[in-house]
Amino acid sequence: MPIQTSITTVAQASADAALLAVPFGEDLAPRVELPVPAAPLLEHYQAKGEAGEIVEVPVARGDAVGRVLLYGVGDGSATALRKAGAAVARRAKGRDALSVVLPEGARAAFVEGALLAAYTFRIGESGSGPVAAIEFASEDAEAEVARGQAIAGAVALARDLANTPSSEKNPEWLAERALEQLAEDGPQGRTSARVWDEDALRSGGFGGILAVGQGSVSPPRLIQLSYEPADAPERRARGERIGHYVLVGKGITYDTGGLSLKPTDNMKFMKTDMAGGAVVIAVLGALARLGAPVRVTGLIAAAENSFSGSAQRPGDVITQYGGRTVEVLNTDAEGRLVMADALAYADAELDPDLMVDIATLTGAIGIALGKGLGAVFASDDELAARLNEAGEASGERLWRMPLIDDYAPALESAVADLANIEAGSAYGAGSITAALFLREFTGKRPWAHLDIAGVGRSTADEGLLTKGATGFGVRLLLEWLTGR
Numbered sequence: 366m367p368i369q370t371s372i373t374t375v376a377q378a379s380a381d382a383a384l385l386a387v388p389f390g391e392d393l394a395p396r397v398e399l400p401v402p403a404a405p406l407l408e409h410y411q412a413k414g415e416a417g418e419i420v421e422v423p424v425a426r427g428d429a430v431g432r433v434l435l436y437g438v439g440d441g442s443a444t445a446l447r448k449a450g451a452a453v454a455r456r457a458k459g460r461d462a463l464s465v466v467l468p469e470g471a472r473a474a475f476v477e478g479a480l481l482a483a484y485t486f487r488i489g490e491s492g493s494g495p496v497a498a499i500e501f502a503s504e505d506a507e508a509e510v511a512r513g514q515a516i517a518g519a520v521a522l523a524r525d526l527a528n529t530p531s532s533e534k535n536p537e538w539l540a541e542r543a544l545e546q547l548a549e550d551g552p553q554g555r556t557s558a559r560v561w562d563e564d565a566l567r568s569g570g571f572g573g574i575l576a577v578g579q580g581s582v583s584p585p586r587l588i589q590l591s592y593e594p595a596d597a598p599e600r601r602a603r604g605e606r607i608g609h610y611v612l613v614g615k616g617i618t619y620d621t622g623g624l625s626l627k628p629t630d631n632m633k634f635m636k637t638d639m640a641g642g643a644v645v646i647a648v649l650g651a652l653a654r655l656g657a658p659v660r661v662t663g664l665i666a667a668a669e670n671s672f673s674g675s676a677q678r679p680g681d682v683i684t685q686y687g688g689r690t691v692e693v694l695n696t697d698a699e700g701r702l703v704m705a706d707a708l709a710y711a712d713a714e715l716d717p718d719l720m721v722d723i724a725t726l727t728g729a730i731g732i733a734l735g736k737g738l739g740a741v742f743a744s745d746d747e748l749a750a751r752l753n754e755a756g757e758a759s760g761e762r763l764w765r766m767p768l769i770d771d772y773a774p775a776l777e778s779a780v781a782d783l784a785n786i787e788a789g790s791a792y793g794a795g796s797i798t799a800a801l802f803l804r805e806f807t808g809k810r811p812w813a814h815l816d817i818a819g820v821g822r823s824t825a826d827e828g829l830l831t832k833g834a835t836g837f838g839v840r841l842l843l844e845w846l847t848g849r
């Protein structure tokens with residue numbers, strides 16, 4: 366469900382707010398009378414003012430009791446303010462209204478943190494919802510509040526798509542949601558879309574997407590979403606070259622593993638195996654609202670990896686887009702097969718300046734980097750550096766992993782151009798060999814691959830994250846494409 370908390374921006378916080386959040390150290394006198402002066406109060410609680418810290422004080426509100434939340438802002442950085450915003454919003458859970466005096470500095474980050482912590486996904490009526498309304502108080506903060514709101518809204522969309530059960534979410538459903546998203550186009554850019562159904566995929570030669578999807582009663586789709594800046598026609602008329610970036614997302618709407626069937630404990634989370642595709646859909650939708658100086662094309666390779674009599678078999682040989690043959694040794698290594706088609710298509714047909722893909726590709730990356738760091742593999746140092754910077758700035762951190770050529774022989778096949786996994790165990794490094802597989806389909810273009818299998822899902826409500834899909838990648842990619 367999109368963010369349910371309604372937002373207003375005002376110059377001054379309401380004087381009678383029942384729940385008022387104020388940064389530490391702020392002079393409270395004009396707003397509220399504390400039962401004890403703030404300084405001894407903070408000292409009493411040994412409050413340090415760290416980001417995420419809250420000192421809660423009851424105050425008289427006429428005949429009723431109100432609360433003031435004195436919140437810490439840490440070093441005042443965007444990261445700290447995101448955390449502060451999340452803590453404040455969590456404390457207001459289930460309440461009708463919260464009034465927040467915004468801190469100095471990165472106010473968009475504070476808003477982003479508050480709204481993401483308030484995100485909820487429930488099917489049914491039970492459970493307490495987030496705070497119903499937040500009033501952000503600050504002079505001249507409309508633009509920053511709007512940016513925080515736009516970014517949080519995009520993350521919420523990616524979470525919603527990934528949290529939706531696969532009884533509802535199939536490739537066709539995902540394509541419909543993608544088109545819907547683009548129809549809600551803002552004033553900042555021009556967008557268009559194209560969807561390949563199974564007939565179009567067949568005549569187009571998308572053998573990887575078809576092979577993965579052939580076991581399912583819900584046929585696969587390839588979804589293309591295009592954005593160009595509003596001023597592109599004028600810039601082109603002036604002879605200016607407009608950069609073109611391609612984003613490719615893994616859109617496996619459910620991953621049973623196929624005939625290489627997953628055990629239940631691994632399978633039960635696999636409705637989120639389209640998290641990368643969800644990120645691409647959400648980013649393309651937000652670009653129309655936030656604006657970006659380059660053209661961006663999003664490709665979502667959508668298929669359901671099912672277990673059935675029509676499913677592909679271990680030992681089958683498939684032909685990827687562009688003609689390369691692949692021996693499928695394990696049908697659970699399906700993400701790379703659908704991604705390879707999309708990357709090869711982008712390389713052959715779209716002439717991008719660079720390509721970035723995002724995928725819940727390997728369980729191994731969660732072992733290597735845990736739940737707090739996404740992986741970036743890149744053929745280009747400059748691109749890796751830019752994405753890393755965007756990761757630090759957005760709070761979605763990346764760690765660069767090696768594309769080591771020594772491991773490339775792991776994917777040799779006796780019968781086809783490539784195998785989809787290593788036949789033996791001489792090399793290991795499952796995330797690296799998966800990335801090396803993808804690299805084969807990127808031509809000579811600057812390319813980066815984000816493996817978000819470790820960070821795509823959270824096991825708890827904590828900080829900005831809510832249990833379930835995280836939307837990891839939306840903030841990072843929007844920062845990279847639209848950040849200043």
Ligand code: BES
Pocket residue numbers: 620622638695697698699700725726727728729786795818819
């Ligand atoms: N979707 C999975 C990867 C995954 C695992 C995502 C855990 C999120 C959490 C992917 O399709 C997969 O099954 N990968 C296999 C590759 C193996 C067969 C080489 C894996 O990681 O086990």
Ligand code: MN
Pocket residue numbers: 620622696697698699700
């Ligand atoms: Mn799989």
Ligand code: ZN
Pocket residue numbers: 617620638697699700725726
């Ligand atoms: Zn998968």
